[in-house]
Amino acid sequence: MSHQTVIVLDFGGQYNQLIARRVRECQVYCEVKPYTTPLEELRAMEPIGIIFTGGPNSVYEESSPKVDPAIFTWGVPILGICYGCQLMAHTLGGCVTAAQEDTAREYGRTPTFYDGGCPLFKGLPGQGISWMSHGDYMAKVPQGFSLVAHSQACPNVAIADVERGFYGVQFHPEVNHTEHGVDMIRNFLYEVCHAVGDWTMEDYKNTAIRQIREKVGDGKVLLALSGGVDSSVAAALLAEAVGSQLTCVFVDHGLMRKDEGDEVEAAFSKWDIHFVRVDAESRFLVRLAGVQEPEVKRHIIGEEFIRVFEEEAKKIGQVDYLVQGTIYPDVIESGAGDAAVIKSHHNVGGLPDYVDFKEIIEPLRLLFKDEVRQLGRELGLPEYLVMRQPFPGPGLAIRVMGDLTKEKLDTLREADFIFRDEIAKAGEDKNLSQYFAVLTNTRSVLALRAVNTTDFMTADWSRIPYDVLDKISTRIVNEVKGVNRIVYDITSKPPATIEWE
Numbered sequence: 001m002s003h004q005t006v007i008v009l010d011f012g013g014q015y016n017q018l019i020a021r022r023v024r025e026c027q028v029y030c031e032v033k034p035y036t037t038p039l040e041e042l043r044a045m046e047p048i049g050i051i052f053t054g055g056p057n058s059v060y061e062e063s064s065p066k067v068d069p070a071i072f073t074w075g076v077p078i079l080g081i082c083y084g085c086q087l088m089a090h091t092l093g094g095c096v097t098a099a100q101e102d103t104a105r106e107y108g109r110t111p112t113f114y115d116g117g118c119p120l121f122k123g124l125p126g127q128g129i130s131w132m133s134h135g136d137y138m139a140k141v142p143q144g145f146s147l148v149a150h151s152q153a154c155p156n157v158a159i160a161d162v163e164r165g166f167y168g169v170q171f172h173p174e175v176n177h178t179e180h181g182v183d184m185i186r187n188f189l190y191e192v193c194h195a196v197g198d199w200t201m202e203d204y205k206n207t208a209i210r211q212i213r214e215k216v217g218d219g220k221v222l223l224a225l226s227g228g229v230d231s232s233v234a235a236a237l238l239a240e241a242v243g244s245q246l247t248c249v250f251v252d253h254g255l256m257r258k259d260e261g262d263e264v265e266a267a268f269s270k271w272d273i274h275f276v277r278v279d280a281e282s283r284f285l286v287r288l289a290g291v292q293e294p295e296v297k298r299h300i301i302g303e304e305f306i307r308v309f310e311e312e313a314k315k316i317g318q319v320d321y322l323v324q325g326t327i328y329p330d331v332i333e334s335g336a337g338d339a340a341v342i343k344s345h346h347n348v349g350g351l352p353d354y355v356d357f358k359e360i361i362e363p364l365r366l367l368f369k370d371e372v373r374q375l376g377r378e379l380g381l382p383e384y385l386v387m388r389q390p391f392p393g394p395g396l397a398i399r400v401m402g403d404l405t406k407e408k409l410d411t412l413r414e415a416d417f418i419f420r421d422e423i424a425k426a427g428e429d430k431n432l433s434q435y436f437a438v439l440t441n442t443r444s445v446l447a448l449r450a451v452n453t454t455d456f457m458t459a460d461w462s463r464i465p466y467d468v469l470d471k472i473s474t475r476i477v478n479e480v481k482g483v484n485r486i487v488y489d490i491t492s493k494p495p496a497t498i499e500w501e
């Protein structure tokens with residue numbers, strides 16, 4: 001693709017993906033690479049700038065991640081953040097030591113003063129809050145660098161060698177707590193690296209469509225559509241690129257939310273693709289009858305899904321390409337740890353083993369979730385699909401406790417619909433990460449669950465206003481037959497999980 005690239009060199013910090021997202025928000029394409037990536041490989045990417053991330057180590061320790069000093073001779077601008085800043089200082093002849101108690105060790109929000117003459121802080125207020133998290137201190141900065149920001153405790157919060165284009169900050173400009181942090185990143189990109197801002201979704205879409213057409217030729221393409229954001233956007237992209245050669249198989253397992261199956265189908269009606277909606281509700285319910293254990297439910301659903309998909313694929317005959325909705329966070333390698341781990345991810349577990357095809361196409365593998373949503377909008381997918389909250393593959397089967405029946409599923413669907421409807425009417429949907437209803441196995445008791453989270457590994461229960469909860473509860477008990485009591489789940493994760501099963 002013909003866009004400028006910035007490399008985020010990963011030294012194991014917790015905010016590294018966030019740095020990459022910030023760069024892309026500034027309309028500059030970037031990729032995260034582990035610090036162990038060979039220099040030639042990095043160089044071949046022809047970056048216009050490099051950002052060294054933070055990391056948990058101390059640069060003066062023998063075993064801490066290092067960088068080949070040759071990187072400083074390319075003439076490519078470098079921004080070091082926290083550990084990255086210290087590493088730059090250390091490698092270029094400065095001195096980094098453990099901060100003495102109460103001198104320069106800083107954590108959290110810190111009033112900071114900036115030198116407005118430095119390109120990094122151009123056009124920004126001379127002082128503001130920055131987010132610090134460092135226990136080490138640059139006792140001596142390398143030759144050629146000047147001090148361009150300070151705090152009360154620390155004279156060298158930021159350093160710059162304007163001539164060589166090297167900048168280092170002890171704080172984290174990528175986190176929201178740092179005032180004007182994104183502007184500093186933008187300044188690095190535009191003032192220092194001379195970015196032109198050529199990373200736009202329209203451009204991405206057009207390039208991706210062209211590449212897909214070149215690759216696929218007149219081959220046949222198959223895609224398993226789950227109704228989730230990633231597979232829907234991948235399907236829309238393929239539909240735009242090679243519509244007449246594309247078959248989307250949408251396995252409707254009868255465990256979706258109210259109207260969801262119709263919504264997915266409607267969204268794809270504008271493309272001339274081969275859209276197969278398999279009504280598999282009864283076969284799923286037959287297999288799930290009498291099953292209590294959530295893990296067994298999950299297993300049965302996964303297996304049945306593959307079986308249905310396989311049957312449909314056989315009807316289509318030889319397929320050349322299988323499309324997967326893998327996204328960038330699934331493929332990033334971590335810079336920390338002994339061995340770089342690459343997570344493998346399949347939208348539908350195990351599919352490639354069951355279907356005969358030549359190659360996999362992963363058209364979203366360079367995108368973050370918010371970019372996937374943006375691309376979906378660019379392709380004309382409706383907002384309700386693009387902004388869909390995460391929904392587990394096994395669907396409502398794990399939100400009806402214990403035994404599953406169609407009646408129970410219908411009851412849950414109605415209650416869940418009212419919950420979502422009232423949340424949207426109250427304008428609360430933008431404040432919540434995931435929210436849903438659960439039909440408990442205590443007669444006529446329904447639970448509501450809403451959480452706030454960024455990574456779904458930990459989550460806080462959401463403080464939905466009482467009057468909104470009151471309206472939801474009243475409507476559900478009045479309108480949904482068989483529900484007489486509503487409880488609201490106020491446990492966080494951990495110790496609880498987000499789902500009930």
Ligand code: XMP
Nearest residue numbers: 298390391392393394434456493497498499
């Ligand atoms: P838990 O309940 O583990 O949920 O705190 C974390 C996130 O994962 C989703 N989830 C699933 N997604 N298949 C999925 O595709 C599953 O079996 C499954 N179980 C939980 C859950 O909705 C939440 O977003």
